[in-house]
Amino acid sequence: GQTISQPWIVAAICQALALQGHERVLEVGTGSGYSAAVLARLAAEVITLERHPELAEEAREVLSRLGFANVEVVVGDGSLGLPERAPFEAIAVHATAPAPPARLLSQLAEGGRLVVPVASRGADILTAYRRRGEELESFVIGPCRFVPLIGDEGYSEE
Numbered sequence: 698g699q700t701i702s703q704p705w706i707v708a709a710i711c712q713a714l715a716l717q718g719h720e721r722v723l724e725v726g727t728g729s730g731y732s733a734a735v736l737a738r739l740a741a742e743v744i745t746l747e748r749h750p751e752l753a754e755e756a757r758e759v760l761s762r763l764g765f766a767n768v769e770v771v772v773g774d775g776s777l778g779l780p781e782r783a784p785f786e787a788i789a790v791h792a793t794a795p796a797p798p799a800r801l802l803s804q805l806a807e808g809g810r811l812v813v814p815v816a817s818r819g820a821d822i823l824t825a826y827r828r829r830g831e832e833l834e835s836f837v838i839g840p841c842r843f844v845p846l847i848g849d850e851g852y853s854e855e
Contacts, residue, residue, distance in 0.1 A: 700728075700844055702791055706823070707732045709838050713825040714787040714813045716740050723804065725775030725783075725846070726791030730756030733768050736789065743768045746775040746783060748847060776848030778804045785809060792846035793821040800850050802826060802833065814843045 702710075710732070716722070716739040724733055724816040727747035733756065747753035750772050755779045757770040771779065776798050778788070783804035790813035792799065801811055814821040827834045828840040845852040 702728075702732060702843075707735055709823065710789050710791075710812045711735060711739055712840055713823075714739075714789060714810050716787060717724040720786035722787040722789065722836045723778060723785040724789045724791070725778070725801070726844075727753055727756045727770055730760045730768075730770070732789065733770070734760060734763065734765055734793060737768045737800060740787065741767065744771060744779060744785075745769070746771050746773050746779065748773065748775060764785065774848040776800070776850035778848050780804055788799075788812070790814070791843065792844065792851065794846040794851050797824070797826055797835075798846070798850035802828070811840070813846075814841050816845075 721742045722736050722740045724745040727745040733743050733745040753770050753772045760768045778801045783830040784806035786806050786809045788801050788811040793814040793816050795816050809828050811826045814823050823838040823841045825836050849855050
């Protein structure tokens with residue numbers, strides 16, 4: 698009952714994150730682990746959150762078998778992020794939120810970027826946010842379609 702992001706969407710997210718290779722990245726929505734693998738090639742460390750334990754375990758096994766030692770798969774409510782491990786230089790969210798999740802935004806390092814699909818009429822809008830002190834810059838990447846972000850900072854499971 699889950700989806701996988703099209704390769705061009707993963708590429709658009711990675712481009713908007715503007716990774717240089719030294720970053721610690723939080724990914725929300727591990728799924729198969731495909732995007733985590735791509736991010737792991739572009740960043741120093743990837744911590745990926747998945748709310749479905751069975752998907753997390755499958756992704757963990759695949760990523761390990763493929764030799765991705767810089768990816769950690771964690772089971773949990775991705776809408777809350779991992780405040781105990783923050784700050785992150787980049788956060789990629791692979792599920793539509795009703796608004797940019799405040800808890801995820803608060804876990805961005807100075808200059809850090811969050812890319813998240815935000816619900817709007819007719820389509821989700823893939824949007825990037827960048828922390829500049831207490832201010833947030835944002836820019837629209839484009840329309841997209843994602844599964845809903847389930848959790849405290851997203852939608853209810855119903």
